[in-house]
Amino acid sequence: MAFSGTLLARLQTTEAAMEKSLIKDVRKVFAELLGMDHLLHLPISVDPASNFSDCISALVGLAGDYNGLVSLHVPNALAIRLTSQLLDTADPSEEEVEDALGEMANILAGAFKQHLSANSLAVRLSTPSIVSGKQYVIHVAKKPEVMTLLFDSEEEWFMAALALEN
Numbered sequence: 106m107a108f109s110g111t112l113l114a115r116l117q118t119t120e121a122a123m124e125k126s127l128i129k130d131v132r133k134v135f136a137e138l139l140g141m142d143h144l145l146h147l148p149i150s151v152d153p154a155s156n157f158s159d160c161i162s163a164l165v166g167l168a169g170d171y172n173g174l175v176s177l178h179v180p181n182a183l184a185i186r187l188t189s190q191l192l193d194t195a196d197p198s199e200e201e202v203e204d205a206l207g208e209m210a211n212i213l214a215g216a217f218k219q220h221l222s223a224n225s226l227a228v229r230l231s232t233p234s235i236v237s238g239k240q241y242v243i244h245v246a247k248k249p250e251v252m253t254l255l256f257d258s259e260e261e262w263f264m265a266a267l268a269l270e271n
Contacts, residue, residue, distance in 0.1 A: 163203075168229050188206070
């Protein structure tokens with residue numbers, strides 16, 4: 106899934122340039138927060154509204170010149186490992202995992218937001234929301250345009266997505 110030509114023209118970019126920028130943002134955030142310097146981007150199109158099993162999803166809303174959602178979807182085992190690394194603790198609580206993933210999504214949303222407007226106040230971010238469980242589906246009321254990015258962290262995959270209303 107990708108952005109339409111109309112949305113890309115409004116953003117004054119191309120699909121390849123936007124994807125490259127978002128990949129760079131994800132790699133930078135994960136390198137700076139967690140020392141994960143070698144994330145492999147998998148060029149596979151994935152629907153961020155698909156079914157998730159044993160995952161945790163952190164969602165940050167966008168509002169202003171562009172309305173949408175930044176989402177980070179991580180398998181539970183990887184979320185625990187990332188939180189352990191981030192907090193330097195062996196056994197993080199469920200609340201710590203949720204807080205850590207929410208903060209990662211928030212930082213990622215801040216990085217993505219810079220591509221939407223030269224004026225940082227033109228797009229505002231919501232407080233992160235967390236969805237987790239054995240089996241769940243995320244539905245967005247309005248059908249946004251979505252750019253999804255799938256990454257391999259050497260042990261497991263995770264997905265970041267930017268959904269925008271055109």
